[in-house]
Amino acid sequence: PIHAPTGRLIGVIGIVTLEPNSHPHTLGIVMAAARAIENLLQAELSLAEANQHLTELNAVLQAVNKGIMFLDPEGTVTHINARAGAILNVPQRLATGRRLSALLEIPTEVEVAIAEQTSITEQEVVFQTDSQACPCLMSMDVLGYGSRPLGFILTLEHASEVQRFAHRVAGTRAHFTFDDIIGQDVEMKRVIHYARTVAKSDSTVLLLGESGTGKEMFAQAIHNASRRADGPFVAVNCAAIPRELMAGELFGYEGTFAIAEESRPGKFELANGGTIFFDNVDGMPLDVQASLLRVIDTKEIVRLGGTRVTSLDVRIIAASNNVDLGNEVKEKRFRADLFYRLHVLTLVIPPLRERRNDVLLLIAHLVEEFSRRLKKDVAISPEAMAVLQSYHWPGNVRELENVLERALYMVGDGTLTLEHLPAELRSATIGGTDRVILTLQEAERQAIIRAGRALEGNVTQMAKALGIGRTTLWRKMKEFNLSSNSFKR
Structure with missing residues (x-):
């Protein structure tokens, strides 16, 4: 008899011959043939199941919103999902079977981890292609069977997506709109009208007014009425940050400057795609004012201790309780060049x-x-x-x-x-x-x-x-x- 892998009888093998032609081993040959057929059926079923599992695994990997990539012990790509290809700007179909180093420039820390067969946990790295830098948050785990290494699995998230998630968690959103600003006074209505006009541009805004007049409310309203309304709104109180920490807070840390050896983005990077609001801007140290001026001019930053240049798309809104900020320039407590760069669109909010x-x-x-x-x-x-x-x-x-x-x-x-x-x-x-x-x-x-x-x-x-x-x-x-x-x- 021949049985299917499920145990169901699906056929028989029979040999009929004259007794003089019979042989003692004939029955054994028939039984071996039946077992061979059963083994072949079992192998076909196992292969079909394996293909089904592989199809399901591929579907899962493609559905995951993180980039997944498998490397063999030598660093050759054995599998990469579409999300990883998009993050690294590498065509998915061309990556499989090629060494990762042939596709893009691998960060030093990743090269060292591959060579030493060690893991990496949620570290910010930058892969470099011929056309662009690809910053991402990466984890890498070593795969093995017993003592035999099988390769590595890399999990990737684009840095911009991590920042968006951080914005949602940290609540870096602007809550006030112009509808929340209460005022029927003639001068106040004029300021609100001008602020609505200002919101349509991307130019730097300077808000002047006494403490308690609502400068941050105006800043949030301008942000929410601009094309950046869906982006982050990051507020920085320059008077509340110690002088020695100001540069790191704004531009971020890397390398020997980083806390616990972990890279940390600054306020500018967190505000990328949105608006950064500098309250009490006249409390910013002069050396940091010079750095801020360069950011306004170049729209680029470099983290403390780092070398990578990060391009920014950030609108700057600054505010001061000192209505006569120009006097601070005369007294050399505020840089004249920065004052003129901030003094592009100025709103003076009247006191109550x-x-x-x-x-x-x-x-x-x-x-x-x-x-x-x-x-x-x-x-x-x-x-x-x-x-x-x-x-x-x-x-x-x-x-x-x-x-x-x-x-x-x-x-x-x-x-x-x-x-x-x-x-x-x-x-x-x-x-x-x-x-x-x-x-x-x-x-x-x-x-x-x-x-x-x-x-x-x-x-x-x-x-x-x-x-x-x-x-x-x-x-x-x-x-x-x-x-x-x-x-x-």
């Missing part, structure tokens, strides 16, 4: 004390936001509103935000009164140098006038901002002989 009509808008917005966050329904008393609107706000929007957040935490009965405001705020506005004390009626009248001017006589919005009902507002306006039409422009 010069945007009196915006104070009410900001108060209404912030109270609504904090009330929602704290799950409270809070209104502001007229006398508290009058104090908030008449204060000069040296810390600008940031100070206003902090005062309101603190006050809303203290509110218990749903109405924010003078007692919830900081003592220095009350004394600065009511008991200041002129010692003028507002009556309750005058405080209410001034609050309504400010609301009317800011909201152009829209009674519904005025009532909401003042924390009172429409009917109450109409009654008080009639009492003070005020008309909504008088506030319309």
Whole structure:
């Protein structure tokens, strides 16, 4: 009988002959022939299964979003998936069977690892072809059977993909847009309009304004309105980084300069394809200013301790609390050449004390936001509103935000009164140098006038901002002989 590999009977071999012609070994020959056929069927099945497994393995390797490459012990490519071919800029069909060194220039650390039969774990390397450099994150493991080496498996990720993943994890995204910037003041509207225009270009931007005026919000809005909106937004506070670490933070480390012998990209590389924002740029050391100037001119960097030149596609936005940054140039505390390179498109953000009509808008917005966050329904008393609107706000929007957040935490009965405001705020506005004390009626009248001017006589919005009902507002306006039409422009 002849059985299939599954054990199923598929046939028989029979020999019929006359007895005089029979031979004692005939039966053995027939049985051997049957076993040979069965072995051949088993071999064909095993080969088909092996081919199926190979097909499945190839499909898996092609589906993996990382580059996979197999080398034999001599460094010859035995298999490479399409992703690896794309990362290394090597045609997949031409790579198999050729030595890797014949296809491209192998980094020294990879050559040493192959020669010494050692592994590499997530190391940044650069393969060099005739046409371009191919930076990638690479791991290499040694393959072996017992003590016999079989070769190497290389896992590759393009450096740009690693950076994009790092951006998602680190949250290097711009969250604010121009819709988040609150302002109806004439000068503020002019600045916002100019900023929208600036966003369409790739030129360097310089933002000047006092602390707390919202320079980073403008920087993020410009980024989100530009063609780089899908790229990273990396903020660098120049005043917060120690002088001796500044260059490494910006340009990265390599070789003997690297921490724990691991290469590390700098802020410029992390911002590649997007925007880098230098806050407090006047706090940057002069030697680093010179390096920044070169980056602006050449759009290239070299890591500390490295030799590889990396091309950049980065927009630079700088900011300073010092509105008269030109004076820093005169005092030789800021490089003149860098100032002129940054001073291409300049926006001066007005302080809050010069945007009196915006104070009410900001108060209404912030109270609504904090009330929602704290799950409270809070209104502001007229006398508290009058104090908030008449204060000069040296810390600008940031100070206003902090005062309101603190006050809303203290509110218990749903109405924010003078007692919830900081003592220095009350004394600065009511008991200041002129010692003028507002009556309750005058405080209410001034609050309504400010609301009317800011909201152009829209009674519904005025009532909401003042924390009172429409009917109450109409009654008080009639009492003070005020008309909504008088506030319309």
